[in-house]
Amino acid sequence: MEKRAHISGWTLPLLLILPQMAITVIFFYWPASQAIWQSFLREDAFGLASEFVGFENYVSLFEQPEYYRAMVTTAIFSSLVAFFSLACALLLATQADKNIRGGQAFKTFLIWPYAVAPAIAGVLWLFMFHPTLGTLSKPIKAIGIDWNPMLNANHAMTLLVLSATWKQISYNFLFFLAGLQAIPKSVIEAAAIDGAGPLRRFWTVIFPLLSPTTFFLLVVNIVYVFFDTFGIIDAVTGGGPAGQTTTLVYKVYADGRLGGDLGGSAAQSVILMIIVIALTAIQFRYVERKVQY
């Protein structure tokens, strides 16, 4: 059964889609095309003149060891954040889905971190784990770890993963909770009667039924870590120490804004854009085909 409203003429439909089209064009296509054009140009240091250099920006990009390092950093960072934020959110959602006292308040509190701006979240965590000021640094030092995210790259990365994960849990939590609530209760009860304990029930019934949600969240989280963690990185480590927590998106900013290399920065943006388009395409193909029951 197909339900369709028929509108004669072109004026009204065009008017109706115009606002959305305008937003997409102004905020996406226009800057994107600017970036693509700029990635083929090289500007002088003062921004007074530019020349067309073809793929030279891309070539020089792939000659930089720093670019590969940023790729590796991004890969590590995104897989850690995606894994931990999904795992924690799933754990919390399964608990919140139970009929517990104060469950509603619990759910509300869990959603709050999502309303915190990334940079503020970063500063918050930086204060807690600051090597000299942080309240939580003292106990860490007390157990014999020379905690210093300002100097130690591993410590810096840990702190970033913590803050980025913390912020993303809320979002994942909401989706997992909705996913859990969509599973018919009788299916779980049937599994209980079928002799499956709580853990076995989770892994053989609940988790498989959540797989479409999980896959969707995985893609969304990766995109989140790729782009939206910029504020956190800028506030917590500024890409340091010694550029060791510089991700691809932070490098776009560092090279373009701080380094003044607009062409190289634009080339990086274009590559990032391609990555995201690829991720989204994979998501759509998968969600519609494989992860289904």
Added chain:
Amino acid sequence: MAGVTLDTVRKIYAGNVEAVKGVSLGIEDGSFCVLVGPSGCGKSTLLRMIAGLETISGGEVKIGDRVVNQVEPADRDIAMVFQNYALYPHMSVYDNMAYGLKNRKTPKDEIDKRVKEAARILAIEPFLARKPRQLSGGQRQRVAMGRAIVRKPQVFLFDEPLSNLDAKLRVQMRVEIKRLQRALGVTSIYVTHDQVEAMTLSDKLVVMSGGQIEQVGTPAEVYRRPETRFVATFIGSPPMNILPGTVEGPGRVSVGGQSIAVTDMRDGLTPGSAIEVGLRPEDVQAGSTGTSSLSMDVDFVEELGATQLFHGKVAGAEFIVQASTGQLAADTRKLTLAVDPGNVHLFDPQTTKRLGRA
């Protein structure tokens, strides 16, 4: 195999809502027991307590000789068929049926044997590799039954298993469930709000209302001798007619000034006291016996094919008469009804209990 015994079982929900008010019931090994009642009467809650899906607030549930109040559903050796089938959507039909056996560490070849046998009995062999979403409602229902029978449990529990099927399929599955239960001889407890299902399936019929048992008996007993007005009007379709009347003397009551004879009437009722007189629409005949008859004003007639329902009023109360088609003219406006004294049911207007011979 095992019977099920309930001893003053209670369910009290938060806020002191008592859903099941002290139900005691013995279900013999191998029998088919149907719990029937309107929605909210506590029948499903009772079933879920037997299954272990609801905690038991008071009393005792026994399966065989074992008290199972604190036993996990998995360890009660029961199988349940749910209203929405509750099949695992991500598993094939085969895996759906094998799941319970796998959880119990049954050897692979034994699982295979049992699943194939159940599939053969239920005629779902061609669908073993399919997912539930590729099956029709009736086929899903069979898979749910298959999942129950492969486990060879002590007790089958059915929670309104046919209510999601269309009318024709429901009749067919009803017969199959009965046949299957006979063949396997497993004690079964079946919850439904459909009185036809209840009458046709049960060896033992339990009518419930308001968290309590109204009557227990064979379907024939419950139909022939309803113990309360509720049972009288709930079992039977169209429902029993209830008329206001007064006691005249031993074996006689009066309805709107018309005297009728009653066989099953308690001794010692005070003449002149109010009483409720129950007559099944199929138990009254047109015609007059002289000593025991009622006059009826007919409003309209419903055609059911083989029978006709005459709707109208007797002594100011709604009344329905069921007659074979052709027996009465459809334009009949006045009817005289002959009442067989053996077919009159009397109820106390206050307690609603039957006022029959002790």
